Amino acid sequence: MVLRHDQLELKWVYEMKYRQFGKTGWQVSEIAFGGWQLGGDWGVVDDSQSIETLLHAYERGINFVDTAELYGSGRSEEVIGRSLKEWKGDKIYVATKVQPIRWPDPNLSDPEMRGRYPNWHLRENVENSLRRLDVERIDLFQLHCWVADGLQTLEWLEVLNSLRQEGKIDKIGVSIRDYRPEEGVDLARFGLVDSIQVVFNLFEQRPASELFKAGEQTNTAFIARVPLDSGSLVGNWTELTHKTWEPTSVPATLFRGKRFAETLKRVNALKHEIAPFFGSLAEAAMRYALSAPALSTLIPGMKNKEEVDMNIAYSDGMPFPAELSERLTKHSWPRNFYV
Secondary structure, rough: OOEEEOOOOOEOOOOOEEEOOOOOOOEEEEOOOOOOOHHOOOOOOEEEEEEEHHHHHHHHHOEEEEEEEEEEEHHHHHHHHHHHHOOOOOOOOEEEOOOOOOOOOOOOOOOOOOOOOOHHHHHHHHHHHHHHHHHEEEEEEEEEEEEEHHHHOHHHHHHHHHHOOOOOEEEEEEOOOOOOOOHHHHHHHHOOOOOEEEEOOOOHHHHHHHHHHHHHHOOOOOEOOOOOOHHHOOOOOOOOOOOOOOOOOHHHHHHHOOOOHHHHHHHHHHHHHHHOOOOOHHOOOOOHHOOOOOEEEEEEEEOOHHHHHHHHHHOOOOOOHHHHHHHHHHHHHOOOOOH
């Protein structure tokens, strides 16, 4: 991003950076669009405004959007589909996800894959996503829940490869269970899928070691989700923030009870740590995620044009301070608030 003077007005000129998406040959924007909030699960949304926000993101160089059937029971996919119909520019890569018939117990360390993604279920969900997105082929189709047993039980991969041959999907990916990056190490090492999506941020730092290194051997693409830790790392929380959320919304559920106070305490400690280096916690969080060379893209959620502009401003190639990176290791805080 550069600043120029034009007829006595200061204007921001965005120059999005792009990265290789693993072995696919795609060039994707290093900051992409996370679509969970488009479904209304994070609070009330207006579909028309969501489409305007998406189109604004495309105009600013974002060319990768991540969604799922789970997000608003398909509403997010439908909104993205409508934005694609209005868009007249370059290719937008769309990634969506299918949830299993049964989600594994989050406390179970070794759940079985068998029976979670049967043939009929995968095919039905591909057809539903194609219809909602209103596209002929899904660019990236991901399993919304991956378990390590999937390396021994490969029916899911056989079905997805068949769907590729039929032209229904292009690439295959998986989304690793929250705060279990170790479950994707062997999958990345064997290179069975095109991409792996994982939680990666200032609190969840572990993927940068074993997981990302394993993927470098097979040129597996990595998608970092919740780089802003579902909002906590934006840095604008106060003691009263929790009361402003709708009681049934995702943030109210994630940070319920004592979780909010504990997170806020750790956020304030991070603010103190990054103060000598960055003007805001959000900037530090985004730049930290971007600093991982193995990463292809990160997918923060964005509700309006202002949030789009705020996030893409960090796509400028600025290196992350090595001294700060070393200091941040003590702030690593693996935990699963989805249980």
